[in-house]
Amino acid sequence: DAGVTQSPTHLIKTRGQHVTLRCSPISGHKSVSWYQQVLGQGPQFIFQYYEKEERGRGNFPDRFSARQFPNYSSELNVNALLLGDSALYLCASSLDDREAFFGQGTRLTVV
Amino acid sequence: RKEVEQDPGPFNVPEGATVAFNCTYSNSASQSFFWYRQDCRKEPKLLMSVYSSGNEDGRFTAQLNRASQYISLLIRDSKLSDSATYLCVVSNQAGRRALTFGSGTRLQVQP
Numbered sequence: 001d002a003g004v005t006q007s008p009t010h011l012i013k014t015r016g017q018h019v020t021l022r023c024s025p026i027s028g029h030k031s032v033s034w035y036q037q038v039l040g041q042g043p044q045f046i047f048q049y050y051e052k053e054e055r056g057r058g059n060f061p062d063r064f065s066a067r068q069f070p071n072y073s074s075e076l077n078v079n080a081l082l083l084g085d086s087a088l089y090l091c092a093s094s095l096d097d098r099e100a101f102f103g104q105g106t107r108l109t110v111v
Numbered sequence: 112r113k114e115v116e117q118d119p120g121p122f123n124v125p126e127g128a129t130v131a132f133n134c135t136y137s138n139s140a141s142q143s144f145f146w147y148r149q150d151c152r153k154e155p156k157l158l159m160s161v162y163s164s165g166n167e168d169g170r171f172t173a174q175l176n177r178a179s180q181y182i183s184l185l186i187r188d189s190k191l192s193d194s195a196t197y198l199c200v201v202s203n204q205a206g207r208r209a210l211t212f213g214s215g216t217r218l219q220v221q222p
Contacts, residue, residue, distance in 0.1 A: 033209065042115075042198050042212030043155065056209045090154060092210075100210060102154035 002026070004093050004103035012109045013081050021076040021106045025093030031055075032074040033100065034066055035090040043090055049074055078108075086110045114138055115213035117199050123219045128189045132216045134182040134199030141211075143202035144175050146184050148195045149215065155198055158184075189220045 005024045013019050025032050031050045035043035045058040049068035063079045072093075078085055086109050092100040117134045124130050136144075144161035159166065161173040161182055172185040182199055199213040 035210075035212075040119075040214070042200075042214045043210075045209045045211065048209055058209070099157050099160075102156070104154050 004091055004101050006089075006091050006103035006106050008106060009104065010107045010109075012111060015081055015083060015110055017081050017110075018077065018079050019081060019108060021078075021089050021091075021108075023074045023076070023091030023093075023103060025072050025074070025091075026095075026101055029093035029095050029101075030072055031094045032068055032072065033092045033094075034074070034076045035092065035102075036060075037088040037090060037105075038086075046076065081110045083110050112137055113213070114203075114211050115199055115201055117213035117216045119214060119216060121217040121219050123221060124189055125221055126189055126191060128220075129185065129187045130189055130218060131186075132184045132197055132199075132218075134184075134213055136180050136182070136199075136201045136211075138201070138203050138211075139180060141180075141201040141203050144182055145200040145202075145210075146171075146173055146182075147198040147200055147212070149198055150195050155212075158197070186218075189218075191220050191222060194218055194220045 007022045033048040034046040037043040047066040048056040052068045066076045068074045088105045090105045091103045094100045115136050146158040147155040148158045149155040161175045165174045170187045174183045196215040196217045198215045
């Protein structure tokens, strides 16, 4: 079975631009969460979606938004990129709030 | 104060050594507890869940002390392949499973 897949794996953007990151959960998993991990820190929670509904939001500005589609895949959007948005963005899927399985992440560099 | 605090290390130990990591959490309402392992530039992977009664998985033993809000991980007979960053993780929101990560403790096992 395929694990959590994220695309793209690497991305370079300029300050002020917009970015969309994509995530496909493990088949059958209805919950998708997004995390931001900056170098030297643990992942920080951004959003959680379950059955297309937002169930939780971390302490991130409104420039960050997300959605979940009927097939449970998800997108994370970030507007007006700042240098500080450079990080590894991780998507995790889970089945009924049990163990979270992480994708390999998207490494975003803002220049 | 961070919600989950860990000693960043690094812990440099010889093969075969026993090493212990500790973690404290600030939210007494935390409900679930985990240790994740993260290899360099890879995604976090669940190592083990942590229960009040303590639990063991091969060379790994995890303990939880709710009164002291303290979690530990003991690794016996360290292997070179145990070299990684170990992330202490708590879940604070019932039914939501938004994970709160510590910054991680780096372990380097040396031959």
